[in-house]
Amino acid sequence: MTVHQNFIAGRWTDGAEAAENYNPSNTNEVIGTYARASRKDVDDAIAAARAALPAWSRSGIQQRHDILKKVGDEILARKDELGLLLAREEGKTLPEAVGEVTRAAQIFDFFSGEVLRLAGEKLASTRPGIEVEITREPVGVVGIITPWNFPIAIPAWKIAPALAYGNCVVFKPADLVPGSAWALSDIIIRAGLPEGVFNLVMGRGSVVGEAMLNDPRIDAITFTGSVATGKKVASACVENMRKFQLEMGGKNPMVVLDDAELGVAVEACANGAFFSTGQRCTASSRLVVTEGIHDRFVSALTERLKGLVVDDAVKSGTHIGPVVDQNQLDQDLSYIDIGQKEGARLAWGGERLKRDQPGFYLQPALFTETSADMRINREEIFGPVASVMRVKDYDEALAVANDTIFGLSAGICTTSLKHASHFRRNVEAGMVMVNLPTAGVDYHVPFGGRKGSSYGPREQGRYAAEFYTTVKTAYTQP
Numbered sequence: 001m002t003v004h005q006n007f008i009a010g011r012w013t014d015g016a017e018a019a020e021n022y023n024p025s026n027t028n029e030v031i032g033t034y035a036r037a038s039r040k041d042v043d044d045a046i047a048a049a050r051a052a053l054p055a056w057s058r059s060g061i062q063q064r065h066d067i068l069k070k071v072g073d074e075i076l077a078r079k080d081e082l083g084l085l086l087a088r089e090e091g092k093t094l095p096e097a098v099g100e101v102t103r104a105a106q107i108f109d110f111f112s113g114e115v116l117r118l119a120g121e122k123l124a125s126t127r128p129g130i131e132v133e134i135t136r137e138p139v140g141v142v143g144i145i146t147p148w149n150f151p152i153a154i155p156a157w158k159i160a161p162a163l164a165y166g167n168c169v170v171f172k173p174a175d176l177v178p179g180s181a182w183a184l185s186d187i188i189i190r191a192g193l194p195e196g197v198f199n200l201v202m203g204r205g206s207v208v209g210e211a212m213l214n215d216p217r218i219d220a221i222t223f224t225g226s227v228a229t230g231k232k233v234a235s236a237c238v239e240n241m242r243k244f245q246l247e248m249g250g251k252n253p254m255v256v257l258d259d260a261e262l263g264v265a266v267e268a269c270a271n272g273a274f275f276s277t278g279q280r281c282t283a284s285s286r287l288v289v290t291e292g293i294h295d296r297f298v299s300a301l302t303e304r305l306k307g308l309v310v311d312d313a314v315k316s317g318t319h320i321g322p323v324v325d326q327n328q329l330d331q332d333l334s335y336i337d338i339g340q341k342e343g344a345r346l347a348w349g350g351e352r353l354k355r356d357q358p359g360f361y362l363q364p365a366l367f368t369e370t371s372a373d374m375r376i377n378r379e380e381i382f383g384p385v386a387s388v389m390r391v392k393d394y395d396e397a398l399a400v401a402n403d404t405i406f407g408l409s410a411g412i413c414t415t416s417l418k419h420a421s422h423f424r425r426n427v428e429a430g431m432v433m434v435n436l437p438t439a440g441v442d443y444h445v446p447f448g449g450r451k452g453s454s455y456g457p458r459e460q461g462r463y464a465a466e467f468y469t470t471v472k473t474a475y476t477q478p
């Protein structure tokens with residue numbers, strides 16, 4: 001049995017234990033066996049990162065550019081193979097998985113360029129004869145904690161800028177999907193980084209994650225995951241007086257106005273709510289629809305859902321893969337039950353499905369006749385479940401869209417420039433989509449939300465420098 005090991009202080013090492021990773025499309029299939037790190041392993045990884053920091057933080061930009069470029073090139077060259085691994089371990093369809101791998105390659109490519117563009121500012125002082133120079137320095141040792149739903153893209157969009165700006169990394173992927181993270185780490189490790197700059201510690205949040213949170217030798221933590229874990233990360237970081245960034249849940253609204261093009265709205269909602277099995281933080285789980293188009297929209301969306309094939313993620317013709325595991329399936333089914341008990345009408349789906357092979361298959365569920373106070377409209381379900389809320393007009397739609405503790409992404413389908421512009425200005429979300437699904441973003445522009453969805457600087461694009469660097473203001477009298 002091959003155990004995929006952790007990588008600590010420049011060496012592949014066994015963990016305290018190892019666990020198997022299963023295919024949610026076929027639970028008889030083991031993807032591989034992956035080490036789980038102990039607290040001592042985490043301790044060693046942090047020590048190695050600290051030891052490597054002085055040299056790496058002063059490394060040349062050409063060296064960093066070349067390494068990141070090499071990583072991006074290898075990911076891209078292997079996108080089909082890595083996409084297959086990702087689809088098998090996470091359950092998104094093969095085209096979605098290959099798309100995610102391609103995204104990871106593009107992110108490394110983007111940050112290989114950003115290394116060369118890092119600049120400071122020089123200003124005149126208010127005091128004559130003095131110069132003021134503002135520069136960005138690495139933040140130090142960065143702890144990276146990632147969720148299971150984007151097993152290669154989210155690690156990529158944290159690791160690439162961390163290394164680009166001269167930081168050392170301790171990376172803890174989600175326990176459920178170590179395969180893609182391990183493959184990415186293997187590529188990074190072979191690209192020529194000095195010993196200790198990059199460390200992989202796979203394993204449980206309660207062991208590996210907590211050991212990272214409680215170690216003051218980590219200078220900054222970047223976290224993507226649930227609100228509950230995000231709160232733990234925040235309080236540990238405050239306790240240790242360190243920088244942190246949180247990307248958490250969503251309950252993203254998609255507003256459909258009477259004047260929307262029906263086909264555009266149905267496609268945006270089917271994609272935003274149900275593709276990637278609805279397991280996206282940017283999924284449109286609340287469809288806010290004005291009464292003039294409501295009935296036509298519900299019947300067209302229901303017809304669209306009837307045509308979606310739910311099956312093995314790697315089978316050609318599959319539109320929706322399985323739910324990631326039994327726990328998430330139980331959570332989805334329990335919310336489908338809660339919705340019905342709350343008085344919502346289950347207009348389509350919500351049934352557990354049987355396929356040729358044993359897997360966590362769920363028919364996408366659409367609720368109608370729902371209201372903003374129902375739990376299915378307030379709590380993140382994180383599955384292929386969406387609910388329609390009928391509203392009178394645009395003003396009510398905007399109020400309902402904003403009636404949430406979350407604020408990640410929001411969308412509107414309309415042909416009215418007036419309403420689109422008003423919505424862009426007034427919706428309380430970090431990202432706004434007009435006539436586009438709430439999910440699906442570019443890699444060279446900022447990603448992140450407001451309210452309970454995010455905390456700290458934005459990720460991705462040039463804005464990533466805010467988190468991965470710290471500013472120094474130097475005064476000099478020549």
Ligand code: NAD
Pocket residue numbers: 145146147148149150172173174175203204205206208209210213224225226227228229230232247248249250280281380382408453
């Ligand atoms: P999770 O919070 O359970 O786990 C996220 C990571 O934290 C995992 O690596 C996990 O092992 C680790 N962890 C768990 N307990 C920990 C602890 N006590 N200390 C330190 N680390 C710990 O989330 P998940 O189930 O993997 O991911 C789903 C969630 O992620 C959803 O809420 C989704 O909305 C969110 N998400 C957000 C974004 C975004 O950018 N806003 C993107 C993707 C996913």
